[in-house]
Amino acid sequence: MNVNFQFSDVIGGVYKNGNVKFLPDGTSVLSPIGNKLKMFMLKENLSRTLAVESEANITRIALNRSGTHAFVVNETGACFYINVTNEILLHRTHIGRGNSIRCAEFSPDGSSIALCTGGEVKLYSLGSIAAGQFHPTVQFGHRRLSSDSINCLQWAFDGRVLCCGGEDRVIRVFSSKKQFANMSCATMSQRYPLVATYFFGNGYDVLAVDRSGAVVCWEASLKPQELISRTKDHINGLVEPALNYQKVKRNNLMEHAGSSGVFLTASALNAKSKLLSVAFSNGVFLLCELTEFSVLQNFRASELRINTLDINDTGDWLAIGCGQGFDAQLIVWEWQSESYVLKQQSHSQTITSVAYSPDASLLVTGAEDGKVKIWNFHNSFCIVTFTEHNSGVTDVCFTQSGKAILSASLEGSVRAHDLKRYRNFRTMVAPKQTQLNCLYKTLRLWNVVDSSSMEPVQLMNEGLDVKYSPCGHIVAVLCYDSCISLFQADTATEIGTIETRSDIDAGRETRDKVKKSTSERNKTFTCIAFSPDSLLILAGGQSNTFCLYSVPDRLLLKIFKLSANVSLDGVLLDVDYRKFTEFGNVDLFDCSDSEDENARVDKKLKLPGTRHTDLSERSVKPSIRVNKMEFSPTGRNFAVVSTEGVSIYTLDARRRFNPFNLETEITPSLVFSRLRNSEYGNALGLALRLNEKPIIRTVVESVPVHQIKFVIKSLEIIYAEKLLKWLAALDESVLSKHLHFYQILIHELLYCYGADLKNNLQQNLPAIISIQQTLNNQTRMLSKLTNKNKNSIEYILAVRELRDANTNGS
CATH class of the missing domain: 2.130.10 (Methylamine Dehydrogenase; Chain H)
Known part of the structure; x- marks a missing residue:
């Protein structure tokens, strides 16, 4: 009796609070559901809950550019450094107090992370053995910038400069390590609290979005190559010309909100496609072209407040998180076709x-x-x-x-x-109206056919x-x-x-x-x-x-x-x-x-x-x-x-997500070496990871018939599914040469992993149907051939008997 049940997934939760993020592949969305993270793989039409759990509700997610690691912040100020690929918690630390961390961003190279705690910006380098740092997070910078909370932060393309903005309505641009002699902390003022600040273009130009719907472009006076590195000769004062900013363009998007009394709540920018998206508290979002701020699309996604926006790398899809708690809703919108890629909402109550x-x-x-x-x-x-x-x-x-x-x-x-x-x-x-309950401490067993009951049992x-x-x-x-x-x-x-x-x-x-x-x-x-x-x-x-x-x-x-x-x-x-x-x-x-009641x-x-x-x-x-x-x-x-x-x-182990990432030592020569040593199970696993069809066929057909059962049992379920899909794509001409061998292989594969394959039937059913069709084709072909041979043999025997009869008769 196996009772080793383990947590696997959460159904009925798509988004609760915090921000949602697209992964670099552009088709996967990471969404917080309480104290857990849920990943929606839209291209495969799948979702799963990561095997990492926070101690409180998650309020902020940051992803590095490769999408392999995430930095998660919860309500209590605890931070978690997570390997998203392997679903492993690498480090846990406590940086902020309560719900004070409003923003977290990875540097472009993924080696550092910036956190906004209150009016401070803290910079941490992430662990790298090659750099001689063994502790997962080491603080290397600390800037006290404001007495109010900082709401947004952004790294420049080179990772040397950052910009931030907050409740004090001031935009600040500063260097990460105070390494420039002609740059201190450039400041720019807005009329309302900042919602988002971005670097755009090939320099340090800043795009600011505030709560009133105003979008302002600030042009930097210096280019990145004009910044002067600080030396011992630059201890006192700034070297001229210093970095400063000038307002060059301003546009108000509030006129497109559709109603009065609303305010801007979220924003997202795709610098490659030059697309800016903003959302309002009434559920309306806009998609604008960055150069002229022309509105490409104006759409009401929900009656709820939009809390978060994100645009994928290609600029085709927009992830929208609406509402909070039980009323929350997750939407992925394709703006070019004006259609929903994903629209999910849980129950609004328990x-x-x-x-x-x-x-x-x-x-x-x-x-x-x-x-x-x-x-x-x-x-x-x-x-x-x-x-x-x-x-x-x-x-x-x-x-x-x-x-x-x-x-x-x-x-x-x-x-x-x-x-x-x-x-x-x-x-x-x-x-007639009645209340069905058990107040008399009795149990009754009823016969459904004749509506009779046994003697009541006293509880x-x-x-x-x-x-x-x-x-x-x-x-x-x-x-x-x-x-x-x-x-x-x-x-x-x-x-x-x-x-x-x-x-x-x-x-x-x-x-x-x-x-x-x-x-x-x-x-x-x-x-x-x-x-x-x-x-x-x-x-x-x-x-x-x-x-x-x-x-x-x-x-x-x-x-x-x-x-x-x-x-x-x-x-x-x-x-x-x-x-x-x-x-x-x-x-x-x-x-x-807090003045923001909805937050x-x-x-x-x-x-x-x-x-x-x-x-x-x-x-x-x-x-x-x-x-x-x-x-x-x-x-x-x-x-x-x-x-x-x-x-x-x-009861099934969490082995569903195991990408076939190649390692440097996995080569065809290693596969053939294991094959020569009669390590058939190991060789087959390595061949499936290489995913080269000729190599897989060579390994499979090299397995002795009496060892097929043991080789199949040595595979993990993820490799068994990979082998099933390879068999489904196998050419019928190859299958017909070793039909009995492949029939034994398919039989052992389905016998060993039938239950696991059924649990993921939606993904495995096409492969199973393809294999069934191939075997049916082979059966029909062999049936015709055998029937023809059978008829020919019967005719030959009948002719022989007739000839013998004629001979004996004469």
Whole structure:
């Protein structure tokens, strides 16, 4: 029994807060979803969650130009240096205080990074053994520039000069290491706080964008080659001529915003294509040509505020992040064709239920916003949204055929939706309004055919959840005392209990005034789920942890921690008693002096009892809890519905992202050397990494038939998929020469990796269909040949018998 489930992905989260970034390939987008990062690979129509987790919500992402490393900042001021390719956390440091780091940018060569903390700019060199630096981050520069916050920062093309702007409405241009004698800190003034500053052209000319929609071009008086390096003779004063700036062009884009009372919120520049994009608080964005500021496109992307923009390297696609939290939306817009490349949005309120389709290819979710969404399990994209419910959805399920879904709502109705035409084809309501719950501490088993029930079973406490095991022999009931009672389905006799109260490790919330041990007495598990083989059962509820139990042994097998995000309430096991006052916890008071109400991360609670609806006066963090759990029909993964979304836990190792990056020592001579040494598995893996078809064919056909099984088993799943695609592209003339050999190879490949290939069926199905078509063609060709030979042989035998008969007769 394998219980080594690991976190794999988050479904139902596309963007929460912070900025989104295009990778250098121009077709992949990196988006923050709470304390995790999600990558959308638009060309492959895939998405995945990186195996790196922050301790709080991510507020800023910086990518180097090669896209291999990222620098991530969260709400608490903690910074993470990440290898994006291998999904590895390289270093963690704490630089800012609270939410003070508003900007982070890599230098053009990727060797340094600049951070804006308050009114300061800090420069760090990143670890390089070749340069003799073994510590991941070493500070080499520190500039105190303003008493107000700095909002934006940009490196020049040569990495020697930076420009920044902030709330004090001043643009500053300064050198990274104070290495120039004719440059100190050039300043330029704007009328409103700065949103973005850019270097453009081949020099140090600056483009500034402020909150009022004004775009101003500042021309530098010196060219890069005219800067004089500082020496001992330049200690006192500046050398003339010094670097200064002159305003040459100004344009106001606010007139294109479409309404009054709005302000500019985000900006992005593509220097290669000379495109400037700006966005406003009413959801409108503009795309302008840089030289004349002519508006190429004016479009309203959403009713929500646009927080972030980014343009890919080719200048064709625009990534837009709208809203915040549950209302957030991620859009990738192709401006030339005026079409959406990607438009995804999660539920606007807490997700309450989830269900797998019978083939495990789809997920359906329901939420308190009354919407029902269907998600593709393999790429985590939303396919369709149903909005017929007028109140919160409490539960969802698929029909046995998988062609329809049923959803129940607090409005008292059950709606059936067709997955072929995507319509609500039936609505079922009770004859009279009633409330269905369990207040009498009883369990009843009903016969669906004749509507009869067995004798009610008395429970010790109120029932919170009840589940039939997939085998149909066991009924599990979770009661309010966190005890799971197991009953025989046909006789309703109790066969055992699983005590789970001691496994609830409830965290302390900011509203709690009692001790941790006392708090746990009021917390309980609220939902359970059986595995497809009925041997395992999951239990979760009002806690940051959920547990996996063995049904036959009634034992705890594993405890899973849901999240380490301290931006959620109930994650920490204890609270800071220094924050307790006579008026309550200090964290519940809105102590922020920020004028930008929409930029605040903390939610606000207006009145007691309105935590899920109108949020205003008191700041409060969402509480972490488990709302629903469901096993996949394959048993290889399960889904957990929590405050963060739908988390997927799987038995399959995280080996999906393994690019075939060549190393210097991997050469054809090395492949043939391993082949001569009869290291067939190693040679095949190296040949697949080289991706040279003749070399792969030579290695494959060199494997002895009796060793095919062992060579295939030695491959990782990523190389098995690569081999499958190579077989699909193989010429039929090559296949026909060694048909039986390749049939054995394909059989062993599908037998060893059938489950893994099925989990990624959307990507592997074309290759499998191609192989099937090739084998069918070979079968038809051989069938014709064998039938013809068979008929010829039968004719020859018949002629011989006839001749023998004539001979004997004569």
